[in-house]
Amino acid sequence: MDTLADSHADTGTADGTHPGKGHNAPTLTEADARHVLHAWADLSTLGEEGALVVNEAKGVRVRDREGKSYLDAIGGMWCMTVGYGNEELAEAIGNQARKMAYYTPFGDVTSAPAARLSQKLAELAPGDLNRVHFTTGGSTAVESAVRIAHYHFSAQGQPEKRHVLSRVNAYHGGTYLAQSLSGKAADRTHFHYESDFVHHLSSPGHDPDRSSLSARERLAELTAEMEAKIAELGPENIACFIAEPILASGGVLTPPEGYQKATWEICRKHGILYISDEVVTGFGRLGHFFASEARFGIQPDMIVTAKGITSGYQPLGAVIISDRIMEAMSQAAPEDKPVFSNGFTYSGHPVACAAALKNIEIMEREGICAHVREIGPYFNERLRALRDLPIVYTVRGDHLMACVECWTGEAPGPNAANMALAARVDAYCQEAGLLVRPYENLAILSPPLVVTRADVDEIIDILSDALIRAGEDLKAGRL
Incomplete structure (x- = not known):
């Protein structure tokens, strides 16, 4: 994911190394960048950027190596039902x-x-x-x-x-x-x-x-x-x-x-x-x-x-x-x-x-399915209010699977300009402690099924702010 602030560094030991590896041992981020071929990796930047090292997770939130907490609006990869750390x-x-x-x-x-x-x-x-x-x-x-x-x-x-x-x-x-x-x-x-x-x-x-x-x-x-x-x-x-x-x-x-x-x-x-x-x-x-x-x-x-x-x-x-x-x-x-x-x-x-x-x-x-039938319409209702923002082409979804499609106001779809805009939205979300799934010009959301109304409100508030900020960047020519 793109990020506006580097919160990915692995702290390791107090001097920045790993036990038994010596003072020149790579951090986890460096090791990942050097050795891991990720699913759907961008080969044009292979080895240049390290991944977000997610270290802990509880409920609907995950935490990186520096202790920063993120609300996981991706649900892992569509798969989190009862929440992390059960x-x-x-x-x-x-x-x-x-x-x-x-x-x-x-x-x-x-x-x-x-x-x-x-x-x-x-x-x-x-x-x-x-x-x-x-x-x-x-x-x-x-x-x-x-x-x-x-x-x-x-x-x-x-x-x-x-x-x-x-x-x-x-x-x-x-x-x-x-x-x-x-x-x-x-x-x-x-x-x-x-x-x-x-x-x-x-x-x-x-x-x-x-x-x-x-x-x-x-x-x-x-x-x-x-x-x-x-x-x-x-x-x-x-x-x-x-x-x-x-x-x-x-x-x-x-x-x-x-x-x-x-x-x-x-x-x-x-x-x-x-x-x-x-x-x-x-x-x-x-x-x-x-x-x-x-x-x-x-x-x-x-x-x-x-x-x-x-x-x-x-x-x-x-x-x-x-x-x-x-x-x-x-x-x-x-x-x-x-x-x-x-x-x-x-x-x-x-x-x-x-x-x-x-x-x-x-x-x-715990009646998880019934909870989804109750919270899902609220989630989509709040998401659909984002359609009024200038860079939102459309919002679509069903219960706890949804997406926001971004556009510059010109041609819709996954062209370079729209994808760059969506990447900026993703970056602002991550900076504010929200993980969405960036795909082409979309921000895809599939939160854990135990998500609450308060969590939904937090997701929409952060995403709304990210869309507004990205829109301002577009208008000011910063994209």
Whole structure:
């Protein structure tokens, strides 16, 4: 992140060194700059700037090495549900690690936490989604879901049903296939991507404040395009459609009302599996453990989950699969090779599963989802008041996922001028003790689900001031 004041230095020992390393040992910031390749690193400045060294966290706040406190309006990375430093969660993790830290999940071996968590997820998931395939995170869960779709059809003598529909601006993860499914232009660089069987429909975002189309007109446009693409490829060649209910990392893009159900019905009509990517929208961020049915009235063939499943305390992902899909796969498995050859060394990791079980217990006991349904509208109401500021192009979101889009007043979108303006907003926020997620010309917000009204007020007050100051810089030619 950009910063206006250097609060990143690692203090180490009293003389600025680290024990046992000598007087010329680098600080943590220097070591990071020299040795760590960060996710989504800016390679043009590699090694020139050190990262913010976050050292402690409690509730909705984190603290850097110098002791400066920040309200974390990012929620880690969309994943913080019950807040940082929860002693119950930490104790559950420690207890399981002491009892049994790990054992192989392959074949006919399981652990008590994995078995109990699979049962709990089946209870929380809609319809007949009763079978759980554990992974290491959202990316591997997405990859596994598509492989399951491929296996499902191939085992039934339809190997040609392998094409996958996704959307522009979607984000589904960082593995080869998950990145290929993602549709964010900014992420496409010198890597290779699967283009033979992956197809991207238009971005489904609809902003009623800026669009010339009504929600009904936009929905008709999107569904017509989907039907046309299915006709072009042939439904007999399409395995699945994968969709975030609300596009998160692509810019908190909300489709027009009825879009989720309309696309689900199109998939049902054409025999295409529907994969709901709830890595972000699941586990309370929209006020429900899963939003697919509770918010959008659909029962997907598979739900992908991760992030909030453990409140970020441990890495874990899962694909929750319908009984119909599993029964068809089981019955059609080849006699000479009936093995489902997909999984990971850390699938169903007992410590991670113990964390997820305790996280769900805390969320249910403390009514976290109900709290989000109460605080979410207030959060968005206060955010939307920022639309009156000159450098705010629009504000969009749903409950505790939202963003503010910045612009100079000329061409909207992620051009150099608008991105520089958003970076200045981010810098002023950080200076004032607020962490937002800068992406292109956006300030993205996804605070921990335990955020209070007072926290919301602090977020909006700091962000408002940062937007005003950045606007003044723009007007004075300081950008």
